[in-house]
Amino acid sequence: MAVAGLLALAAGTLTACGSTQKEDNSTGSLGAAKGSSSQYVQPGERTVIPTLKGTTLDGEQADIARMRGQVVVINIWGSWCAPCRKEAPELRKLSQKTEPLGVRFLGIDIRDNKSAAKAFERNYGITYPSIYDPDGRTATGFRQLAPRAVPTTYVLDKQGRVAALSIGPLTYRDFHPIIKDIAAEKA
Template identity: 45%
Template sequence: MNSVRITRAVLAVTTAVGSLSLGACATGADGTEQGTAPGSAVVGVTMVPEGERRPLGEIRGETLDGGKLDVADHRGRIVVLNVWASWCAPCRAEAPHLADVAEETRSEGVRFVGVDTRDTRRLALAFEEEYGVPYPSLYDPDGRLVLSGFPKGTLHPRAVPSTVVVDREGRIAARAMGELSREDLHGMIDPLLAEG
């Protein structure tokens, strides 16, 4: 009887861990893409009820173009943080949607910020130019910003791409892992716009 429970528990954990990689990229030591899961499904959008949200940690640093950016400067606005890399196929697929929704929602006070990770600056800048990315991206080649900016126990990016939406109070309100469509993005942003 115990072996049956253990087997079921192992299967449940294996299934859960396997689902985290859907639509996400993996890289080798040289930063090249090692493959993606078939399709590019979003691995769940998690929305956090307003009363249960926790503050985003400090996310600031140098942008790809050499400027400085502190996400805290956007307090009072909804912020969409997209963790991406130029070598990631789902990142390339979602880039036009992110660019379009960033432009559509700017007049409503929504700000988009990219976090380019495990990448080279040259390739990342070429990616932004190719896809017409209209918002700044922090340069995070070793992943330190992503690791330090999300306090323990909060929703944090676990794959590339990942998208986290922060409410007007600077609290983590939603997270998605994997490639997003326009509809997915609006599904994360629109409820926060409705909060006033």
């Protein structure tokens, strides 16, 4: 699946919470949760290296450039988003189960207020950091793959390239093998 296919998928989504268009492509579609569309990019076809940095909900600085050499899962979410609430337990389980593989998670909380976002993380047991992005500008660092729906999840390979993309709520069962395979790739 070429990056052009990912671009078409990203361009076809809507800006509303959880609104997506499912793309069926035999070379790139992965088993995904209903209402979700996931794509995998073959290692030789990965070109998008996003820039992303900001201040987390806890006031710390986060920069994905400092995470190179590790697989990084980035989830765009908001406490106001029903599909985000649906996938939060799945993401918590994914982060716990893939941590031994050296996988790191980073959230980007968009169009939210800080107290609601912190309550969301407490309620769902989310322990990985999230960049606080009330105006939604941080995610533009993904350039042509910038999210068009919430939630959106990216998996960056060890070189910091977008290796997989899921638009809409994901499930542990469908997304764990993707993360595990990307983590097993040679750097």
